Amino acid sequence: MDFNFTPDQLDMQKMVRDFVAKEIAPHALEMDKEGIVPSDLWKKLDEAGLLNLTVPEEYDGPGLDALSIALIYEELGKGCAGVATTTAANALASYPVVLLGSEEQKRKMFSVINDGNLAAFALTEPGAGSDAGAVATTAVKDGNEYILNGTKCFITNGGIAEIYIIFANTRKTAGIRGLTAFIVDRNTPGFSVGKEEEKMGIRASNTCELILENVCIPVENRIGREGEGFKIAMKTLDAARPFVGAVSVGLAQAAFELAVKYAKERIQFDKPIASFQLVQAMLADMAMQIEAARLLVYKACWLKDQGVPYSKESAIAKCFAADTAMKVTVDVVQVLGGYGYSKEYPAEKYMRDAKIMQIYEGTNQIQRLVIANNILY
Structure with a gap:
């Protein structure tokens, strides 16, 4: 393991450090008090290339290695953990598509993120936290569509994302063997945002409940096979x-x-x-x-x-x-x-x-x- 960073990594670290010192740290207490990140900061984060860190190079992303990404998140964490959490949620939501997404899914997901939008990873439910097998949200196949019903909670970026990775059960009482991942657009009929959580910390980060009521999505939005979730x-x-x-x-x-x-x-x-x-x-x-x-x-x-x-x-x-x-x-x-x-x-x-x-x-x-x-x- 080489403890020397490359010139590119050092330049990138300095760039993020300077950005944090100018744009994030001076406003961290105010963002914490208000419980929101100003919209102009999201624009600046996007312009600085800090919202699509895990997008591969072949899909117009930076194609960064994990160590470089960690250096960036460390600097963002110094400035405001709430802002860092919101940007990191984009990475969390992108990984299912990076790992097992189809070519079409990758182009769809990454184009949304590359355009400066936020994404969300929705696994947790009121009755399913550490126990992923307890997910009660259902996905019933109907021809070339799936119909999703259920509620998610404590979802980072839940109220402000444009695209979501939703985990639902495609087999009743199957536990983890029925868990399946889907891509869901924010504007899909039947999909809505519920209450926003009033949190103790990372208050600048948006955390919301998600409600799915007969949300119909095409089979093409399923990531991998049924049960691979x-x-x-x-x-x-x-x-x-x-x-x-x-x-x-x-x-x-x-x-x-x-x-x-x-x-x-x-x-x-x-x-x-x-x-x-x-x-x-x-x-x-x-x-x-x-x-x-x-x-x-x-x-x-x-x-x-x-x-x-x-x-x-x-x-x-x-x-x-x-x-x-x-x-x-x-x-x-x-x-x-x-x-x-x-x-x-x-x-x-x-x-x-x-x-x-x-x-x-x-x-x-x-x-x-x-x-x-x-x-x-």
């Missing part, structure tokens, strides 16, 4: 989890830098608190944890780019980085004391944002099961 979902999550880890690392890094700056400036007992060994120990622990998380993310991405198995390493990277983001941000609030608990500083936002990293795209308890299965079986 579970395999598609698991491979998609394997591919996307290191990017959750990258966002977690960026979030933790931003919080850490805030704590270091504050510790140098905050005077107590006629000294900056950075001179106190207990504070130094907290900062040192943060630095170690962030560096370890970053390297685990890089390794998972590197393995993916080599075309070798990486499911275990993907789960390790996501789990460790998310746990690190949570621990680091809690400790940052502690270093800042009362100011850490106040909305005057971004420390409390970092802590609220970090919690979801341990929950979405597979809870960290599920990640531990994935890791254990790779070890034991």
